[in-house]
Amino acid sequence: MVSVGTDWKALASEKRDAVLAQIPDAWKIPGTISSADEVPDVTGPYIQQFLDAREIMVTETDAVGIVEKTSSGEWTAVEVTKAFCHRAALAHQLVNCLHEICFDAAIENAQQLDTYFAEYKQPVGPLHGLPVSLKDQFHIKGIETTMGYVGWIGTFQGNKDDPRRFTFESELVKELRNLGAVLYCKTSVPTTLMTTETVNNILGYTWNPRNRHLSSGGSSGGEAALIALKGSPGGFGTDIGGSVRIPASYNGLWGLRPCGRLPYEGAATSIDGQNTVLSVVGPLSSSLGGLKLLFKAILQQQPWLHDPMVIEIPWREPIVEETQRLITKAKSTPGVLAFGLLRHDGIVHPTPPVARALGSVVSALRQAGHKIIEWDPPSHKLGAKILMDALTADGGADVRYHLGLSGEPQPEQIGVNRQQEEQKNVLEVAAINIAKREYKKAYLEYWNSTKDLTDTGRPVDAVLCPVTAHSPITPNKSRSMEYTLVSSLLDYTAVVIPVTHVKKEVDLPHTSMEYLSEWDKLAQTEYDPKVHFNGPVGIQLLGRCLEEEKMLTLAEYIKTEVLDR
Known part of the structure; x- marks a missing residue:
């Protein structure tokens, strides 16, 4: 318990120490932890040295494989939970990724699951014994939610008198428990959530496990860093402008950014009540199987019965089957599948490793006989402006209020609402909503128009584009968000497919180019393969609204049968 009435630095320090104190001594890394200069990459063999062979085997099994073992009784939930708690503790010491730890409660919960299995010879649910991590927006009984705000320490979302502290649980948490999942930690977020890096005045900076000089992304950066270090087989973040997709690509x-099909009810957030562009809950995982498992399991809980904002659509297997039939036909008939290709957004060109990742996917799809159409949609610059106008409509009042609870400064990376601005009135907000509607209509008609360019009589099946123009950045060097901002404004389904990583000798800087903007110039001139080496790169597969089943099926085909064949 942190003290009351102390300055923000002392509160942050006490909270930080309290999190570390939750780690058992036996799980603390002995001696001085290697610096990022000495050991940039702490994945694989580096973190494995602190684990025994059995723990390595368990934690390097994906979510689907874990559930198969726990649901059959071959592995106990306690063994699996302890292994992931240990690895998560190591991950936090290496990259600073955990806001909250509840290992003891998780092990107790796992024991209850084992007792149930021993008595009834069946699992509690489809996630029986699966450790699941959560971004620090979701309330779990017995632990705090600070969301990176020092002023939230010792309170419930900033209210020290609110009785829900330590007792309330978000709807997603309730459903995960019903499914048999084990909740054991909450992961780091940036103050305000409104940035592509994860940094706050409580924990500091969350680093990229593949290169600890680089960012893990944001705002679900702690979640992604933990999963990348295999301290979690999968978990949930949120995404209003790329906050699931950017960390997924960076790690x-x-x-998956779905379209309002997972429950947000009871989760903390910033600028609550802003509804021009809604934040959505989405899963992250080290495998596509894990991603689908988490998404489908929550849908089985019928979240629309408890969250009025969730769209009542269960998992649709007929759409999967229809997409698979298209894929099967496309293997023998060229042109049956068609993809749009967005080479750049008109604002920032992809840097060399991102261009290579996108190019490799496009080349493989063409070689497989699929149609690729150059994507020339309505201005992404305009779309991004509409979204940012919506997110800043309160003139920064929400951010300033929550920072003001402790008097803490706004971290440098948090660019939105840094200065007090005039709040937009009702008519101005209405104008933003009209602009959004008109933009969505224009984009819809453009997508429809592509049926004249395909050989199928249908518009393109999906669009390929970067997640961001750059690979993982060094601190405070984010120059690109429009690729994810626009798809959020449109409320389109998006799947991030991991493709490659930065290679020093391959991804050399562009020698000459015509810059699209000052941001483009910064992104290109700041890119250095000797600095950004080993940073992962993914690409986005975009579908229209509520096309999750189709996009997940296409993503699996692209990765397993086109790229990895």
Whole structure:
């Protein structure tokens, strides 16, 4: 318990120490932890040295494989939970990725699951004994939610008198428990959530496990870093402008931005009540199988019965089957599948490793006989402006209020609402909503128009584009968000497919180019393969709204049968 009435630095320090104190001494890394200069990459063999062979085997099994073992009784939930708690503790010491730890409660919960299995000879649910991590927006009984705000320490979302502290649980948490999942930690977020890096005044900076000089992304950066270090087989973040997708790409993971099909009810957030562009819950995982498992399991809980904002659509297997039939036909008949290709957004060109990742996917699809159409949609610059106008409509009042609870400064990376701005009135907000509607209509008609360019009589099946223009960045060097901002404004389905990583000798800087903007110039001139080496790179597969089943099926085909064949 942190003290009351102390300054923000003392509160942050006490909270930080309290998190570390939750790690058992036996799980603390002995001696001085190697610096990022000495050991940039702490994945694989580096973190494995602190684990025994059995723990390595368990934690390097994906979510689907774990559930197969726990649901058959071959592995106990306690063994699996302890292994992931240990690895998560190591991950935190290496990259600073955990806001909250509840290992003891998780092991107790796992024991209850084992007792149930021993008595009834069946699992509690489809996630029986699966450790699941959560971004620090979701409330779990017995632990705090600070969301990176020092002023939230010792309170419930900033209210020290709110009785829900330590007792309330978000709807997603309740459903995960019903499914048999084990909740054992909450992961780091940036103050305000509104940035592509994860940094706050409580924990500091969350680093990329593949190169600890680089960012893990944001705002679900702690979640992605933990999964990349295999301290979690999968978990949930949120995404209003790329906050699942950017960390997924930066950490070599699969990520899904669905269209309002998962429950947000009871989760903390920023600028609550802003509804021009809604934040959505989405899963991240080290495997596509894990991603689908988490998504489908929550849908089985019928979240629309408890969250009025969730769209009542269960998992649709007929759409999967229809997409698979298209894929089968496309293997023998060229042109049956068609993809749009967005080479750049008109604002920032992809840097060399991102261009290579996108190019490799496009080349493989063409070689497999699929149609590729150059994507020339309505201005992404305009779309991004509409979204940012919506997110800043309160003139920064929400951010300033929550920072003001402790008097803490706004971290440098948090660019939105840094200065007090005039709040938009009702008519101005209405104008933003009209602009959004008109933009969505224009984009819809453009997508429809592509049926004249395909050989199928249908518009393109999906669009390929970067997640961001750059690979994982060094601190405070984010120059690109429009690729994810626009798809959020449109409320399109997006799947992140991990593709490659930065290679020093291959991804050399562009020698000459015509810059699209000052941001483009910064992104290109700041890119250095000797600095950004080993940073993972993924690409986005975009579908229209509520096309999750189709996009997940296409993503699996692209990865397993086109790229990895």
